[in-house]
Amino acid sequence: MPFSIGVIGLGRMAQAILLPLIDSGYFNQKEVLAVVGQAKTVEDLQDQLPKGLTLLSSQDRSSDQVWTTPIKLLAIKPQQLDSLRIDTSQRESSDFNEKPLLISILAGVTLKKLQTLFPDHCCVRVVPNTPSIVGAGLSGLSWGEGISKKQQSLVESIFRPISEVFALPEEQLDAFLALTSSGPAYVALIAEALADGAVATGLPRQLANYLAHRTLAGSAMLLKEKEMHPGQLKDLVTSPAGTTIAALRHLEMAGIRSALIEAVVLAAEKSRELS
Numbered sequence: 001m002p003f004s005i006g007v008i009g010l011g012r013m014a015q016a017i018l019l020p021l022i023d024s025g026y027f028n029q030k031e032v033l034a035v036v037g038q039a040k041t042v043e044d045l046q047d048q049l050p051k052g053l054t055l056l057s058s059q060d061r062s063s064d065q066v067w068t069t070p071i072k073l074l075a076i077k078p079q080q081l082d083s084l085r086i087d088t089s090q091r092e093s094s095d096f097n098e099k100p101l102l103i104s105i106l107a108g109v110t111l112k113k114l115q116t117l118f119p120d121h122c123c124v125r126v127v128p129n130t131p132s133i134v135g136a137g138l139s140g141l142s143w144g145e146g147i148s149k150k151q152q153s154l155v156e157s158i159f160r161p162i163s164e165v166f167a168l169p170e171e172q173l174d175a176f177l178a179l180t181s182s183g184p185a186y187v188a189l190i191a192e193a194l195a196d197g198a199v200a201t202g203l204p205r206q207l208a209n210y211l212a213h214r215t216l217a218g219s220a221m222l223l224k225e226k227e228m229h230p231g232q233l234k235d236l237v238t239s240p241a242g243t244t245i246a247a248l249r250h251l252e253m254a255g256i257r258s259a260l261i262e263a264v265v266l267a268a269e270k271s272r273e274l275s
């Protein structure tokens, strides 16, 4: 069976994207050729991946076959891009009457750079986020030049099983990344701090961690399912002269809102700077 998709860098994020597609039968494992950096990674991953999937290290010469696949998922670290051995000289085995497709998830690598590196491809830049690992992700994407409607649908169908998909102008991807890709770190920090507070007032650690996670997840679900404005939810749990307003006064004095606003702005600025 010829390879339908080549994965360049089968790390955490590429596995989060690819494995649900194999589980659901969207791709047969025999259609997948994946490449990683080190031979040791091939050994480490072999037992964890579906049998029949071809996994090679980039030092293995036959890994160059990845450049013949009609769809490529580029998922190495951005700083590894310059040392990547790109070989698009071989004829592409495309199912489509168009250029092969290159899907890049590399943070900060622009469409302009992708199109320069892969001139024989239609490129798309995707910003996924870590909750994709549990099928609750968000993906922002921008289409490169010449990409057909058919290819756009294909890309969307690859990311839909793990995330909600938003097609955006490329200049909005930095803001998207600052909120959604960096966001899980902000939420993790808040979860940890809330649990610390509960431990400080006497709850056991494990219970405090669990309750902090559930409070965040439950509140997020309530906002989403009831389509509530955050202010509405805040007012709902804030009774006159009560406990919540005492805590909120402290959070406002500590500048939590501006700290979060500036965090997102700084992350977007950094992303722009890196690209």
Ligand SMILES: NC(=O)c1ccc[n+]([C@@H]2O[C@H](COP(=O)([O-])OP(=O)(O)OC[C@H]3O[C@@H](n4cnc5c(N)ncnc54)[C@H](OP(=O)(O)O)[C@@H]3O)[C@@H](O)[C@H]2O)c1
Binding pocket: 008, 009, 010, 011, 012, 013, 014, 035, 036, 037, 038, 039, 041, 042, 058, 075, 076, 077, 078, 080, 083, 084, 085, 105, 106, 107, 127, 128, 129, 130, 181
């Ligand atoms: N994690 C996130 O939340 C997130 C969110 C948005 C975007 N992204 C983007 O996703 C990309 C991957 O992130 P990740 O967290 O999945 O990283 P990761 O787990 O470190 O995966 C990187 C993969 O690339 C492989 N690799 C390195 N050099 C290679 C080469 N020359 N040829 C082929 N494969 C090579 C690595 O193999 P070895 O381990 O053997 O070196 C590894 O499998 C990054 O560009 C990042 O910007 C990640």
